[in-house]
Amino acid sequence: MHPPSLDFRNANSLWASVVAEVLVRSGVGTVVVSPGSRSTPLAFAFARHPGLEAIPILDERSASFFALGLAKRDLRPVVLLCTSGTAGAHYYPAVIEAHEAGIPLIVITADRPPEMRACASGQTIDQQRLFGSFVSFFHELAVPEVSLKLLGYLRQTIVQSVERTLFPFRGPVHLNAPFRDPLVPSDDGGIADRFASQVDWEKFFDHIQAPLPVLSVSEIPAFPSEVHGLIVAGPVLTSDPAAYAAAVAEISRKLGWPVLADGLSPARNHGGIPFLVTRYDAVLRSPKAAESLRPEFVLCLGEWPTSKVLRAFIEASGAPVFFVTDRPDSRDALHGATRRIVAPVATLAQGLPETLSPNGYQRLWSIHEERTLRALDIRLAAEDRLVEPKAAWLLGRKLPAKTLVSVANSMPIRDVEFLWPANDRGLRVLFNRGANGIDGTLSTALGVAHEGGSAVLLTGDLAFLHDSNGLLAGKRLKGSLTVVLINNHGGGIFEHLPVAQFDPIFEEFFATPQEVNFGTLCAAHGVEHVAISDWLHFESLIATLPERGIRVLEIRTDRKVDAAWRKEAFSSAST
Numbered sequence: 119m120h121p122p123s124l125d126f127r128n129a130n131s132l133w134a135s136v137v138a139e140v141l142v143r144s145g146v147g148t149v150v151v152s153p154g155s156r157s158t159p160l161a162f163a164f165a166r167h168p169g170l171e172a173i174p175i176l177d178e179r180s181a182s183f184f185a186l187g188l189a190k191r192d193l194r195p196v197v198l199l200c201t202s203g204t205a206g207a208h209y210y211p212a213v214i215e216a217h218e219a220g221i222p223l224i225v226i227t228a229d230r231p232p233e234m235r236a237c238a239s240g241q242t243i244d245q246q247r248l249f250g251s252f253v254s255f256f257h258e259l260a261v262p263e264v265s266l267k268l269l270g271y272l273r274q275t276i277v278q279s280v281e282r283t284l285f286p287f288r289g290p291v292h293l294n295a296p297f298r299d300p301l302v303p304s305d306d307g308g309i310a311d312r313f314a315s316q317v318d319w320e321k322f323f324d325h326i327q328a329p330l331p332v333l334s335v336s337e338i339p340a341f342p343s344e345v346h347g348l349i350v351a352g353p354v355l356t357s358d359p360a361a362y363a364a365a366v367a368e369i370s371r372k373l374g375w376p377v378l379a380d381g382l383s384p385a386r387n388h389g390g391i392p393f394l395v396t397r398y399d400a401v402l403r404s405p406k407a408a409e410s411l412r413p414e415f416v417l418c419l420g421e422w423p424t425s426k427v428l429r430a431f432i433e434a435s436g437a438p439v440f441f442v443t444d445r446p447d448s449r450d451a452l453h454g455a456t457r458r459i460v461a462p463v464a465t466l467a468q469g470l471p472e473t474l475s476p477n478g479y480q481r482l483w484s485i486h487e488e489r490t491l492r493a494l495d496i497r498l499a500a501e502d503r504l505v506e507p508k509a510a511w512l513l514g515r516k517l518p519a520k521t522l523v524s525v526a527n528s529m530p531i532r533d534v535e536f537l538w539p540a541n542d543r544g545l546r547v548l549f550n551r552g553a554n555g556i557d558g559t560l561s562t563a564l565g566v567a568h569e570g571g572s573a574v575l576l577t578g579d580l581a582f583l584h585d586s587n588g589l590l591a592g593k594r595l596k597g598s599l600t601v602v603l604i605n606n607h608g609g610g611i612f613e614h615l616p617v618a619q620f621d622p623i624f625e626e627f628f629a630t631p632q633e634v635n636f637g638t639l640c641a642a643h644g645v646e647h648v649a650i651s652d653w654l655h656f657e658s659l660i661a662t663l664p665e666r667g668i669r670v671l672e673i674r675t676d677r678k679v680d681a682a683w684r685k686e687a688f689s690s691a692s693t
Contacts, residue, residue, distance in 0.1 A: 120319035123167045128306035130297055132314070133262035133272065134163035140273050142169035144280040145328030146195050146224070150185040150565075152178045152208075154201020156241070157228035158301035159262075161199065173568075173594050177587040178205050182212030183558025184591055186221055187565020190548055191522065193357045195222040195283040202229045203241035206248050211557040216290040217252040218552025219355065220445060222283035223290040225249070231261050231296045245294050255282040255291040261298060264313045273322070281329045287445045338459065338469040339440065341415065346479040347375040348413040350432070351383040353551050354420030359384035360544060361464065366419060367391040368467040373417075376483040380423035381510075381534035382525070382549050389542025393480040396540050397490040397691070399425040404692040407486055413437045419463055421449055421551070424535050442466055493691040494537065501653075504673055506604050506680040507687075508653065511537040513576060513602065516660050519543040522570050524563035526577035527554050528611040529680075530604065534576070536688070556581035560588035560601070564668075567599040572663035579605040583634060589643040592668045600663055601670045606677035607631050613681035629677070640670050647672065 123139050125131040137160065141149075149164040149172045151157070164172040175181035182198055189196040200206050206227035216223045229235075230242045247256050257275060260268055279291045341347065349370055356362045363384040370377045376393035379385035386396060395401075402408045408431055416432055416439045423429075429452060432439070439456040442463060443449050450456045459466060498511050510533035513523065523545055525531050531549060538547075548566050550559065559581040567573035582603055604610075608629040612618060617628055625631065640647035646669045650656045659671055 120314060120317070121323065123169070124314070124319065125163065125166070125303055126311040126314040127303045128300065128310055129262045129264045130159040130301065131162070131303040132264060132310045133269070134159035135167075136269055136272055137276055138163040138167040138170060139323060140276040140326060141197060141280065142167060143323060143326040144277055146197060146280060147171060148173065148188055149197040149199060150175055150181050150188070152176070152181045152200040152205055154205055154228070155301060156202040156230065156297060157199050157226075159297055159303070160226065160228065160295065162303055164197070164199065175591045175594065177590060178208035179211065179558060180561040180585065180588045180591060182209040183561035183585070183588070184565040184568070185223060186212045186216055186550075186558065187524070187548075187562035188568060189216070189221045189223055190219070190355060190562070191566045191570055193222065193288065193355065195224050195280055197224045197226060199226045200228065201241070202227065202245070203243055206245060210249065211555065213249045213290050213292075214252050215550050215552040215555070215557070219550065220288040221290070221355075221552075222288050224279055224283060225253070225290055225292045227292070227294050229294050229296040231298045248294075249290070249292050252290065253292045254287070254289045255279060256294075258294040259296065261296050264310050266317060269322075273326070277326060284329055338461065338466060339457070340471065341373060341417075341473060343473045344477055345414045346412070346477070347373055347415040347417065348437075349373070349375045349377045350416060350418045350423065350428070351377050351379040351385040352418060352420040352423045353380050353382035353549060354384065355548065356384060359546055360388055363388035363391065365464040365467040369417070369463070369470060372467070372470045372472055374473070374480060375417070376480040378423070378428065379540070381538040382531070382547050382551065383420060384546075386538060387541055387543065387545040387547065393484060394540055395483050395487045396538070397487055397494060399427045399536055400490045400494065400688045400691045401486045402427045402431045402692075403688055407692065411483060411486070416440070418442065422451060424532055490691045494687060497687055497691070498537070503679070504650065504652070504675050505683045506606060506610065506673075506675045506677075507533045507537055507684060509602055509604060509656070509673055510534050510576060511539065512653065512657060513574065513660060514538040514541060514545070516657050517543075517545060517574060518572070518661070518663060519545070521545050521663065522566055522573040523547045524559075524566050524573065524575045525549050526559045526575070526581040527551070527556050528578055528581065528609065530576045530578055532611075536684075556584050558585050558588070560585040561591065563601070564588055564591050564595055564599055567595060567597045569596045572598045572600070572665065574660070574663070575599060575601045577601060577603060578610060579603060579607065579632060579634070580609055580630065583632060586639065589640075589645055589668065592643060592645060595666070595668065598664045598666050599668050600660070601668065602660070603636065603670055603672045604675060605636065605672050606675045606680060607633065608677060610677035610680055613677050614684075636670065636672050645670060649674070
């Protein structure tokens with residue numbers, strides 16, 4: 119007996135079907151396929167295996183970020199397959215993001231066999247170590263043969279590849295897969311079939327299972343009591359955000375320290391955390407407040423938040439920093455007096471002793487938080503103009519519970535940090551903060567949304583246009599994605615930088631204004647487009663999300679007005 123997924127028509131078919139079977143038994147469930155010829159054996163095997171969802175997406179860059187979004191949501195390995203030549207090069211930005219953010223991807227680039235390389239053979243480039251140091255494992259597979267020894271090698275290499283996407287830390291791997299003709303599953307005269315009848319296939323596969331986590335836990339320090347200690351809950355991706363937030367709450371309770379929660383931390387979207395602070399960026403713009411709130415110890419969970427104001431505050435404090443991470447590489451861009459704690463946050467929460475010694479520090483933070491929160495909320499509630507920051511504020515208040523929310527880089531991610539309200543509705547915020555680029559924003563959000571229910575993307579116009587080919591994948595989407603498109607006709611983030619003073623070069627080379635008709639662009643892809651007329655209109659559209667398809671809600675704003683609004687609002691709220 120043999121698994122029905124195995125194909126014995128020729129060496130390539132058998133080889134590729136073994137790859138598919140091993141992937142499924144190792145816990146992989148999804149493959150994103152970029153169409154092409156040299157990858158034909160694997161494309162057939164993936165499309166035919168009942169345990170795999172194979173998703174074809176035309177544009178390689180869009181396909182790679184779609185796969186990234188899928189892997190990001192579940193933190194399970196997703197396979198990405200393309201043909202030979204430059205196809206794999208289009209995966210590079212997504213591979214970099216996966217490396218920097220710790221997202222498990224298995225990238226398979228099909229290739230010509232060795233004898234067809236370096237001789238001007240069509241669609242052939244040097245694919246060896248194509249992604250350099252941005253993958254944690256690279257291997258070129260052997261050219262397929264009907265051989266039990268080589269199939270055993272193939273099996274174990276695929277098992278190792280899946281494991282290397284998860285341990286010792288999450289990230290991408292790259293397999294280069296050469297194939298000789300025939301690429302299609304044509305009959306080889308029964309050679310592979312006769313071979314198959316001599317193999318105990320159940321025994322061949324029966325030891326394979328999904329890899330189990332192996333955690334490295336360093337000694338948990340005893341934090342000093344009666345100090346001004348601060349917990350910074352930065353951006354983090356986790357498959358169980360509610361459990362993560364509960365662990366943060368337990369750490370805060372045991373230490374008696376306030377939690378400054380980034381908008382990208384699960385701590386912002388799950389209740390029960392004592393002394394939660396969300397408006398720290400505005401609070402710390404007041405020199406007087408910053409001086410009174412200077413910490414003596416800092417415990418950072420995840421990554422440092424986006425806020426430059428908070429980073430400067432911590433750096434200026436000179437406080438010892440304990441950095442909690444499950445990654446072996448340095449994540450502390452401040453280069454302070456930092457001690458790493460290599461442990462899951464839940465392990466830290468369980469291992470901490472009860473050291474609660476209230477000393478008024480957390481209450482001082484609460485006073486500033488309440489005052490600043492009230493000032494900003496009053497201003498935002500009264501604001502009738504379509505100013506960009508209010509979109510993030512309303513999304514955090516009005517979206518249905520448990521909505522998946524993707525946030526683009528540049529100003530959207532900063533408005534989420536500045537203004538996303540603390541809530542207990544289990545909203546899950548996802549992001550591409552590995553390399554902090556705008557590459558693949560729409561495609562990543564589509565991957566997040568696929569079979570994830572009703573999802574939302576908050577993005578600017580340039581990030582959307584940079585990845586507008588992602589709309590081609592709309593017909594493959596199982597679920598829905600509502601795109602909240604902030605159209606401020608250019609790069610709004612640059613309005614906050616010193617270069618904004620240098621017109622006319624600033625406007626042309628930095629703000630890069632655009633005049634795209636987004637309604638026409640959406641119509642070309644059969645996507646619903648709605649121009650938002652006012653905030654009540656917007657609230658009605660986000661309170662109930664569609665069940666399927668892509669919908670674009672365009673909010674037209676003035677980026678210079680937006681920049682002035684933020685400056686004045688945060689300044690007045692911090693005084």
